[in-house]
Amino acid sequence: MRDPITIALTGAGGQIGYAALFRIASGAMLGEDRPVRLRLLEIPQGMRAAEGAALELADCAFPTLAGVELTDDPATAFDGANVALLIGSRPRTAGMERGDLLSANGAIFGPQGRAIGECAADDVRVAVVGNPANTNALIAQQHAPDVPAERFTALTRLDHNRAVGILAAQAGAPVAEIDGVTIWGNHSATQYPDLSHATVGGRPALETVDVEWARGPYVERVARRGAEIIEVRGGSSVGSAANAAIEHVRDWLLGTARPGDPGRRTSAAIVSRGEYGVPEGLISSFPVRSEAGEWRVVEGLSVDEFSRERIDASVAELIAERDAVRELGLIR
Numbered sequence: 001m002r003d004p005i006t007i008a009l010t011g012a013g014g015q016i017g018y019a020a021l022f023r024i025a026s027g028a029m030l031g032e033d034r035p036v037r038l039r040l041l042e043i044p045q046g047m048r049a050a051e052g053a054a055l056e057l058a059d060c061a062f063p064t065l066a067g068v069e070l071t072d073d074p075a076t077a078f079d080g081a082n083v084a085l086l087i088g089s090r091p092r093t094a095g096m097e098r099g100d101l102l103s104a105n106g107a108i109f110g111p112q113g114r115a116i117g118e119c120a121a122d123d124v125r126v127a128v129v130g131n132p133a134n135t136n137a138l139i140a141q142q143h144a145p146d147v148p149a150e151r152f153t154a155l156t157r158l159d160h161n162r163a164v165g166i167l168a169a170q171a172g173a174p175v176a177e178i179d180g181v182t183i184w185g186n187h188s189a190t191q192y193p194d195l196s197h198a199t200v201g202g203r204p205a206l207e208t209v210d211v212e213w214a215r216g217p218y219v220e221r222v223a224r225r226g227a228e229i230i231e232v233r234g235g236s237s238v239g240s241a242a243n244a245a246i247e248h249v250r251d252w253l254l255g256t257a258r259p260g261d262p263g264r265r266t267s268a269a270i271v272s273r274g275e276y277g278v279p280e281g282l283i284s285s286f287p288v289r290s291e292a293g294e295w296r297v298v299e300g301l302s303v304d305e306f307s308r309e310r311i312d313a314s315v316a317e318l319i320a321e322r323d324a325v326r327e328l329g330l331i332r
């Protein structure tokens with residue numbers, strides 16, 4: 001067994017936390033030779049549920065689980081953390097305005113970002129799941145000026161996996177034959193699932209499925225899949241969200257390359273360095289690969305007029321969210 005890695009997880013008493021914890025503890029995220037030390041951060045109302053999850057973790061007797069600590073103090077949770085999964089957030093409730101939602105989340109992600117900056121390990125990597133994920137990640141990042149900005153990311157892996165699954169079903173092909181799908185922009189209804197460079201069994205996806213479908217109903221279906229799940233299941237995506245968070249961190253730390261597929265890529269919301277015309281500093285979804293623990297945007301893909309408009313629309317929403325949190329004094 002290698003040295004343990006410390007993983008802080010917020011919202012541990014919630015649904016996604018519950019679905020993620022057992023797989024993380026079993027080695028599904030970082031490998032069966034890598035013990036994990038879990039730090040569970042909750043607010044007082046969520047503490048009993050997190051305690052219950054911790055008892056069940058003990059009952060699994062995972063050889064990879066090196067310890068579980070519960071706390072309601074961000075500084076304790078992030079102390080020495082190598083990975084921070086920020087799942088807990090303030091959901092929108094009836095009558096809440098957008099500004100109220102952003103303020104409530106600013107009050108969570110600002111202090112958590114600061115605690116990460118002050119207490120986490122030098123190699124800390126942060127993945128934000130709690131919505132609005134991209135902007136929450138931006139708020140956290142802005143409160144940790146001494147942590148390299150690229151260590152703050154937001155999850156669009158669930159959107160990516162949805163996009164792959166729905167394409168595979170339409171093409172009548174196994175998921176394993178799908179490659180080159182990209183989610184651009186915000187984890188919201190404006191996101192753009194792009195098949196321009198996707199392939200199905202090595203053939204261009206846009207020669208396999210109808211282009212009208214790919215640029216109309218498909219985009220809508222992927223972007224609204226969260227709402228579809230809520231309608232059908234009676235609750236938001238939980239198992240698939242936990243799975244996506246685990247895959248995001250796994251690919252980030254261990255790399256996207258696979259035997260026989262060294263160029264494998266995925267999508268993640270990472271800090272823009274101006275790639276594809278996305279303003280620098282925004283946390284926006286891109287086509288990415290990870291190598292040696294660093295996400296890199298896949299550059300040089302052609303972007304046609306349709307794609308340009310869709311990317312710009314989602315990026316415009318991210319700019320509006322950034323400007324709103326700036327006006328609220330939540331970031332500089």
Ligand SMILES: NC(=O)C1=CN([C@@H]2O[C@H](COP(=O)(O)OP(=O)(O)OC[C@H]3O[C@@H](n4cnc5c(N)ncnc54)[C@H](O)[C@@H]3O)[C@@H](O)[C@H]2O)C=CC1
Nearest residue numbers: 011013014015016041042043046088089129130131158241
């Ligand atoms: N990025 C993505 O792809 C997806 C994101 N989500 C988002 O993930 C978030 C969590 O979803 P669920 O687990 O289903 O919600 P949930 O309501 O079941 O759990 C959230 C937990 O976070 C806790 N929490 C709230 N504020 C906290 C704080 N300041 N520190 C620590 N814990 C805190 C709550 O007490 C609760 O136990 C939501 O914001 C949801 O919208 C959900 C699905 C997909």
Ligand SMILES: O=C([O-])CC(=O)C(=O)O
Nearest residue numbers: 131158225226227236237
């Ligand atoms: O829409 C929601 O509340 C949850 C979410 O982010 C998703 O399913 O993509």
